[in-house]
Amino acid sequence: MEPVTWGFIGTIVGTVAGASASILTTVIAERNRRSIRRDEATYAREERAREFQCENLLKVQDVLSSTMRLVAKAHLEDMQHYSNRQSESDPAMLSGDLDNEIRLSNKELSVLSERIADDLLRENIKLLRAKMTAVLVAKNPAESEGALETLSYAFDESMAKIGIVLRNTF
Known part of the structure; x- marks a missing residue:
């Protein structure tokens, strides 16, 4: 074959090889971009879920404290009723x-x-909410006192568990 033919074949092969390399590079880059976008979306979704859980747990702590205060207030009101009632069958x-x-x-x-x-x-x-209810539906002072004591321990334990979950979320 003549040198011109070899030159022409070399040019064609070089062009095809260059174009193939360019196309392959573009495909690889696009695949990486998609993978990065997918990872970013997954991370953003996980971060939103983590933030939601943190905010929710902080609200739970606040509402638990408030509810506990209300249950204690109800207990005191019941105790006052027990001391002032005329008969055992008189409901609080x-x-x-x-x-x-x-x-x-x-x-x-x-x-x-x-x-x-x-x-x-x-x-x-x-379970803590059930223990709160037990204080509220107690029929006599001893039952109410026992339920409140059980609730107090359970409340402290629950608040500690919420704290652990919160710390593990960050």
Whole structure:
């Protein structure tokens, strides 16, 4: 073959090789860009979920403290009723305002606790709410005192668990 033919073949092969390399580079770069975008989206979604859990747990702590205060207030109101009542069958009724505050606080706590991602912590909060209810439905002073003492320990334990989950979230 003549040198001109070899030159022409070399030019064609060089052009095809260069174009192929360019196309391959573009494909690889685009694949990497997509992968990076997907990773960024995943990270952003995880970060939003982490922020949501932190905010929710902080609200749960606030509402738990508030509800605990209301339960203690109801306990004191019940104790006053027990000391002033005429007969054992006379039921202790909370004042309308306190009863409404407790109902609203329990409602908020119920909603917030269902948003907790940690299953064990969510169950712990549900058990704590049940112990709060036990104080509210106690039939006599001894039962009320016992339920409040149990609740106090459970409250401290739950707050500590929330703190652990919060620290692990950061």
